[in-house]
Amino acid sequence: MKYLDEYRDPQLARTLVARIKEESSRPWVMMEVCGGQTHTIVRQGIGEALSGSVEMIHGPGCPVCVTPLEQIDRALHLASRPEVIFTSFGDMLRVPGSECDLQQIRARGGEVRVVYSPLDALELARNNPDREVVFFAVGFETTAPANAMAVWRARELGVENFSVLVSHVTVPPAMVAILESPDNRVQAFLAAGHVCTVMGWTEYLPLAERYRVPIVVTGFEPLDILEGILMAVRQLESGRYEVENQYVRSVTRQGNLPAQDLVSRVFHLVDRQWRGIGMIPSSGLGLREPFAAHDAERKFALEGITADEPSVCRAGDVLRGRIKPNECGAFGKACTPERPLGAPMVSSEGACAAYYNFKRFPAPDPRAADVAAARAL
Amino acid sequence: MCLGIPGRIVSLSDGGGLLMGMVDFGGVRREVCFAYLDGQVEVGDYAVVHVGFAISRVDEEEARRTYEALKEMSELDELDWMREVAETGLGPLKERPA
Numbered sequence: 225m226k227y228l229d230e231y232r233d234p235q236l237a238r239t240l241v242a243r244i245k246e247e248s249s250r251p252w253v254m255m256e257v258c259g260g261q262t263h264t265i266v267r268q269g270i271g272e273a274l275s276g277s278v279e280m281i282h283g284p285g286c287p288v289c290v291t292p293l294e295q296i297d298r299a300l301h302l303a304s305r306p307e308v309i310f311t312s313f314g315d316m317l318r319v320p321g322s323e324c325d326l327q328q329i330r331a332r333g334g335e336v337r338v339v340y341s342p343l344d345a346l347e348l349a350r351n352n353p354d355r356e357v358v359f360f361a362v363g364f365e366t367t368a369p370a371n372a373m374a375v376w377r378a379r380e381l382g383v384e385n386f387s388v389l390v391s392h393v394t395v396p397p398a399m400v401a402i403l404e405s406p407d408n409r410v411q412a413f414l415a416a417g418h419v420c421t422v423m424g425w426t427e428y429l430p431l432a433e434r435y436r437v438p439i440v441v442t443g444f445e446p447l448d449i450l451e452g453i454l455m456a457v458r459q460l461e462s463g464r465y466e467v468e469n470q471y472v473r474s475v476t477r478q479g480n481l482p483a484q485d486l487v488s489r490v491f492h493l494v495d496r497q498w499r500g501i502g503m504i505p506s507s508g509l510g511l512r513e514p515f516a517a518h519d520a521e522r523k524f525a526l527e528g529i530t531a532d533e534p535s536v537c538r539a540g541d542v543l544r545g546r547i548k549p550n551e552c553g554a555f556g557k558a559c560t561p562e563r564p565l566g567a568p569m570v571s572s573e574g575a576c577a578a579y580y581n582f583k584r585f586p587a588p589d590p591r592a593a594d595v596a597a598a599r600a601l
Numbered sequence: 602m603c604l605g606i607p608g609r610i611v612s613l614s615d616g617g618g619l620l621m622g623m624v625d626f627g628g629v630r631r632e633v634c635f636a637y638l639d640g641q642v643e644v645g646d647y648a649v650v651h652v653g654f655a656i657s658r659v660d661e662e663e664a665r666r667t668y669e670a671l672k673e674m675s676e677l678d679e680l681d682w683m684r685e686v687a688e689t690g691l692g693p694l695k696e697r698p699a
């Protein structure tokens with residue numbers, strides 16, 4: 225267990241690993257739904273450390289990775305228009321669309337700007353009244369309050385040339401979709417700490433109850449994750465299915481109420497497509513009617529732009545835990561972080577890129593992929 | 602992309618009806634919005650900031666630990682975005698392409 229020595233407190237890490245192994249009377253299957261956690265789990269070799277006791281499946285926890293191809297293509301279309309200044313968080317620039325990515329549009333002369341805050345995009349709009357500024361509003365619940373505020377302010381200040389291309393997703397419906405899929409293997413969840421910093425954790429209570437599944441709100445550092453896993457193992461071993469909070473340093477029961485309040489004023493729940501997974505009912509946020517003037521999809525009539533995901537990319541199987549990233553035939557060959565075929569290879573929080581970057585996983589021989597595919601059936 | 606970065610609050614001010622503040626992220630300073638922590642923070646406190654919005658208050662010890670953890674993980678992309686904005690600015694674009 226060489227990686228344990230890199231922990232802040234290697235002794236505590238060892239103790240936690242030993243406890244998890246001792247207390248697991250059988251192998252348990254858990255899923256984390258947070259790109260930060262995926263990154264840590266793969267980087268620290270937590271899966272190998274717990275092998276035989278706990279199997280971690282890396283769920284759809286990276287908002288960049290689940291943004292549907294269609295929305296990327298719409299972004300590319302907007303960014304190519306001469307009157308548009310297209311603004312986005314930096315991590316969307318290399319996400320592959322059907323033809324190219326935002327970075328390539330920029331290289332061809334499209335006005336694509338990285339912003340840190342959505343309020344930066346609003347500022348840009350106010351300073352460029354003769355241009356249309358579009359902001360790519362992606363993210364989970366953690367990011368929604370920021371993007372909601374930009375739209376709210378745009379309306380308040382009457383900034384007519386500011387609009388948002390919304391692709392927001394929410395975590396609990398994705399967990400439901402995974403639990404309801406016929407071949408689900410997930411027995412417990414680690415819930416994303418920073419999502420719960422905003423949302424609190426009470427919305428997970430009905431989920432834990434209905435599906436009899438333990439849910440532990442967990443931070444993203446190695447020791448947090450080991451502790452979260454141990455809490456989940458203890459629930460599983462004693463037949464409990466509760467919502468527990470490992471990440472008390474940051475998460476309260478109620479979360480950040482002013483943030484939740486503004487999000488619900490600006491957005492409402494809509495059905496949303498998840499890249500690799502497909503449509504999940506009521507799993508996304510869309511703009512409410514009073515903000516329609518700031519909705520890029522309506523302003524630029526984008527409905528006509530649709531896309532089919534490339535069949536070679538098995539992101540859906542990866543995100544549902546049916547295969548590990550290195551069991552995809554393209555992994556490390558046709559698909560690398562330099563030349564990603566699918567979104568999970570783009571972001572350091574995507575499961576495929578995390579596997580690739582920490583190199584402890586050779587690309588499998590083709591037979592292994594077939595075995596994996598057969599197992600998934 | 603949802604981890605946020607902890608920083609120290611250097612100043613707080615009114616930004617046209619929104620509580621704004623200057624935050625120091627390990628030496629990089631940037632103005633962020635405190636509307637979601639209005640009434641809960643003071644200058645010198647630490648807060649976790651995500652895409653320009655403070656979302657929770659943390660103590661100094663936690664802020665330091667988290668910052669170090671993010672650095673080890675190379676999960677400080679948001680700092681790169683801040684730098685990019687600082688370099689290019691948000692002013693009027695020079696010319697409109699034909």
Ligand code: SF4
Nearest residue numbers: 537538552559566576
């Ligand atoms: S390795 Fe590439 S092609 Fe395969 S599932 Fe991951 S992103 Fe898709």
